[in-house]
Amino acid sequence: MLTYDISKKGKMSAYQYLYHLIKNDILDGKLLSDEKLPSKRSFANHLGISVVTVMNAYEHLLSEGYIYTIPRKGYFVVPIRTQRKTDFKDIRPQPEKEVRPDFDFSGNRLNGGKFPFSVWSRLMRKVLLDYENQLLEPLPYNGAEILREAICKYLYHNSGMNVSPQQIIIGAGTEYLYTLIIQLVGKDKIFALENPGYNKISKIYGMNNVKTEFVQVDKKGLNAGDLRNSKADVVHISPSHHYPTGVVMPVDRRNEILNWADEKNGYIIEDDYDSEFRGAQRTNTLFSTDKNERVIYLNTFSKTIAPSMRISYLILPSHLLERYRERLNFLSCTVPSFEQYTLAYFINEGYFERHITRMKKYYNQCKNKVKEIIENSVVRDKIEIVENMSGLHFIMKINTEKSDDEVVSLLNKEGIGVKFLSQYIHTAGGSYQHRMIINYAGFNIKHLENALEKLNNII
């Protein structure tokens, strides 16, 4: 009879251990197909364990299909067809190394040290006390009501936007929300994207297999004539601040694009990702100007609070809200309740507004300081600073015979990161050479002069 030493079971229960031993013998082929197992009673006697223990082990093997039973005959080993091992290249996962440059002219980082972290953590503790177990309750698909209300109040007072909390959909980052928008307006639509523009945006549209067309950005933002000549039904723009050119779309261009959407029955996706940090006062959003429900508004707290804060939101016009409720409300909200409540407190108690005000001032100081250093540095005669009333970056034209690619690769060799406007161009058209993007928001100013010297040696 099968013999096992159950005393070696360690921390396992006797039945678990027995189950394991038998299973392994089946898998190793020590117990053959259709071989009969000992009867429960005699096996229990043989091993010095209880009948119940053997029964539990058999039941478990039975439920997993390792053995089968024939009434009044007993238990038998199932003929196991094991998976054949086919040939394939054995690629063990390699750890990735993220190479971070010593200094980055165009890095996407923010200065985390300026965030009122002690306030945030106090509010987190308050949320823990106030909500307790409720934190574990599932949230509505569109996010916590308290947060949607807080956002509405904030927008009303700071952007003159008058929207209802019902119109807001909270989601884990703009990238995720792009995919919801595509679902909402339809995958069969053609999407116009800004050229130059964020590579990530076109990647996400590409990932979702929707057709896109690039439309040129001129000095007033996306060219409305070109948009009219395109096949697009939907346009994705950042009118309050275009990246990377920094263009702020003037009101006449905005109206042209709104008129286009009306005539076409199309949609405008208004990506307002860092409008809070515009130098001067904020412009009216397209969403507020729109009278015909053509605009979908999109914003995020990743830029205003922290990149690790994955909270973004959509504001939908009424008929799209109805459509969202019909088609997409089966999707659970992707942001944890805890973060939503904390952010709601942060906005409602006025900390968010104060933080924005403080950061605008701070970033303005950074900009002036960075400009001053550049304008007094060794490269001063080979550059020109082009500034719009833009968010957290400006453009620095450089005078060089070298191509942008060459400059990038030579600077990278020196441990310096940089991006040029030309790297954001998707299709030919427009002259964008020699325009460096200076993202001063996350600068370590101490290393700037050194980096400028290296740049000077290269150009």
Added chain:
Amino acid sequence: MLTYDISKKGKMSAYQYLYHLIKNDILDGKLLSDEKLPSKRSFANHLGISVVTVMNAYEHLLSEGYIYTIPRKGYFVVPIRTQRKTDFKDIRPQPEKEVRPDFDFSGNRLNGGKFPFSVWSRLMRKVLLDYENQLLEPLPYNGAEILREAICKYLYHNSGMNVSPQQIIIGAGTEYLYTLIIQLVGKDKIFALENPGYNKISKIYGMNNVKTEFVQVDKKGLNAGDLRNSKADVVHISPSHHYPTGVVMPVDRRNEILNWADEKNGYIIEDDYDSEFRGAQRTNTLFSTDKNERVIYLNTFSKTIAPSMRISYLILPSHLLERYRERLNFLSCTVPSFEQYTLAYFINEGYFERHITRMKKYYNQCKNKVKEIIENSVVRDKIEIVENMSGLHFIMKINTEKSDDEVVSLLNKEGIGVKFLSQYIHTAGGSYQHRMIINYAGFNIKHLENALEKLNNII
């Protein structure tokens, strides 16, 4: 000359107020197209404010395109094409009312009161102290390393899965991860889904416009012969516990499906969503059994911790990991760092394992209690309980002449929620009538007897 009362500016700065007044007059048509604005100096004198204030207001209007300038001539109003208001149905967003039944036989809730919330909030405070500002730093695209390591250790000790933290991708819920899987294996593939099965899963595949085929679930789970006869390249299954039938896939069927994937060069998506709560010990995962990199493993903490906890993860075989890094690592991680660190502590300090053990015991008690109440209730002669070694539900066959739809609608009228297995059927085939789904995990047992009486009156 234009006259405004700047003393009414309230809390605004003088330039902001002036900007607003002029802008509104342009939009209202009080200032006409191409009308010349007063010179800065004379306007300043006239209004009793500084020239700088007027200049700032003009600059702002200029940057937003409300006015234009002709050198040595002055500032003029831009001809504004305002958006035409077209006719459309004015649908104001209606607040939604969520109707929650008084009692739900098949509700998807868990008992939140059993979660060690005081431990969780202590760990949250610990994370705040330990990580401070680091919480604001962006995370790697695949999630916090400490969490990926914690999951690996947990899986190693509790599921016998030996995977590297590199293979794990953290994401905000399984629904989001499904869409990543589709990206990864290819939208051109045909996906086999379980019939019956979760409606949400087929909805998400539908949303992503991929072709799906339903394959019948029999007593051993997804029918491998039918799978072989289908056109599918990829199959989505829950072998450790199928919903709603509760079937646990035996090892021979598992091997058949693994062999199918090998021959087809296809993929198996192993959705292990509540395997932790299986009655007996856990079966080996398909992922561990697989020798040829055909299995993508998927699990979530929504069932084991709380539905509001939007943390799920993928485990990828090596070649798909490479593909992920090539194609999808531009997507930011969708889960906040704070939740990730807290969960890592919760797992690493052993609380997760203890919680699972306690909940298994508790749910088992629930199940026995619920069964006992049912078996002693007024319906006892009209029902039969069908139990697999399944997660948090069982099936109750009822003997009635009424159709499932009728029973659902009559119970709903009494304020009682219920779902039948037949509601999970996507295509014809198999007899699934009269099988109620009893999700006892979130039951309010006090109301069970009353609900059973109402059921008895109906059937």
